[in-house]
Amino acid sequence: MKELDKVKQLRESIRQIERRLGLLEEGEFSCCGITLAQCHALVEIGRAKSISLIELSELLNLDSSTMSRTVNNLVSNGLAERELDPKDRRYVNIKLSESGVKIFKGIEESLNLYYRKIFESIPVDKREQVLESLQILLNAIKANECCK
Template sequence: MPTEEIKQLRESIRILERKLGILEESEMACCGLTLAQCHALVEIGRAERLSLVDLAGTIGLDTSTLSRTVNNLVAKNMVSRELDPDDRRYVTIQLTPEGNRYFQEIEASMDAYFYKIYENIAEGDRALVLKGLTLLLDAIQESNCC
C-alpha cells in the first residue's frame, strides 16, 4: 500500500516527465525533427559511431522501430550508414555534417535551458539535487521495472 512519501515521489516524477516532455517537444518542433529522431541524433552524435543494436539499447526502443527512425534521418541527410570492413554484416551509423550541425544546435539549446534551471537552484543545494537524481536513476536501474 503506497505511503504518502511514495505518492509524493510518484507525483513529482509525473510532473517532471510532463514538464520535460513538453520542453523536448517544443524544442524539437523548431528543428523539423520528431522527438524519436532527435533522441537518435543526439545519441549518435555523443557516441560518434555506433550500431543500430547499440543505439536501440541506449534509447530503449526495439531495432525495427528505431530502424525506421534511422531511415528517416538517412533520407534527411542527417546520418549515414557504413559497412564494417571486417564484418560486412555489421553496420555503423554516424552523423553527416548536416546531422552534426543539428546535433550541435540541439546540445547548445538543451545546455542553455538546463543552465537556467540549474541557476534557479540555490548554490548550496545544487550538489544535493544532483546526488538525489543520481540516487533516483540508480534505484530505477536496480528495480528493473522501467
C-alpha cells in the same frame, strides 16, 4: 508523513518533471521537423560519433525494428549515414552527416543553456545534493526496470 504518502509524492514529482521536460522537447527542440524519436536518436548518434543499430536501440530502450525505421528516416532526410564496420563488415554503424552534426550541435547548445538556467536557479548550497539525489533516483529506477 506515511510511507504510502511519500511514495505518492515521489510518483507525482516524477510525473510533473516528465511532463515539463516532455513539453520542452515537443516545443522548443523539435529538431527542424523530425520526430521526437528521431531527435533522441540524432543526439545519441552525435554523442557516440559512430554507433551500431543494436547499441542505439539499447540506449534509447527501443526494439530494433522501431530503431531501424527511425534511422532510415534520418538517413532519408540526409541527417545520418550508414557505414560498414571496418572490423566486421557484417555490421553497420551509423554516424551523422554534416547536416546532422549541425542540428546535433544546435540541440546540445540549446539544451545546455536551458539546463544551465535550471541549475543556476538551485541554491548554490543545494546543487550537489540535487545531483546526488538524481543519481540515486536513476540508480533505483534502473534496478527496478522490468524485463531486464
